[in-house]
Amino acid sequence: MGLSKEIVAKKYFKNRCYVCHKKYGKYFLFHHLWYIENDVIYKHYKNTMTYNEALMPLVIKNKKRFLLLCRAHHKYVEWASSIKNDMMWKRFNKARTMTKT
Numbered sequence: 001m002g003l004s005k006e007i008v009a010k011k012y013f014k015n016r017c018y019v020c021h022k023k024y025g026k027y028f029l030f031h032h033l034w035y036i037e038n039d040v041i042y043k044h045y046k047n048t049m050t051y052n053e054a055l056m057p058l059v060i061k062n063k064k065r066f067l068l069l070c071r072a073h074h075k076y077v078e079w080a081s082s083i084k085n086d087m088m089w090k091r092f093n094k095a096r097t098m099t100k101t
């Protein structure tokens with residue numbers, strides 16, 4: 001039994017979502033900022049538990065490669081990867097700020 005996700009979150013990631021600072025809880029995860037060779041990738045694991053067990057040593061080994069995110073902000077970060085350049089960001093932000101609801 002290695003280090004648990006909860007302990008790693010508390011010890012190295014201020015126990016909160018990088019974006020909204022919500023306190024660590026259900027559905028939080030470590031988001032890869034970049035991948036390395038032979039990385040631990042979710043789809044290669046049978047379930048969340050075995051995935052996290054395999055991932056924690058890598059998180060500790062290079063903390064700069066990960067962000068702790070709540071479920072919502074992980075989704076946002078993933079969606080944002082569909083915005084490919086500065087012009088698109090500019091238009092996206094304009095769409096966002098023009099929205100009054």
Ligand SMILES: [Zn+2]
Nearest residue numbers: 017020070073
């Ligand atoms: Zn968040």
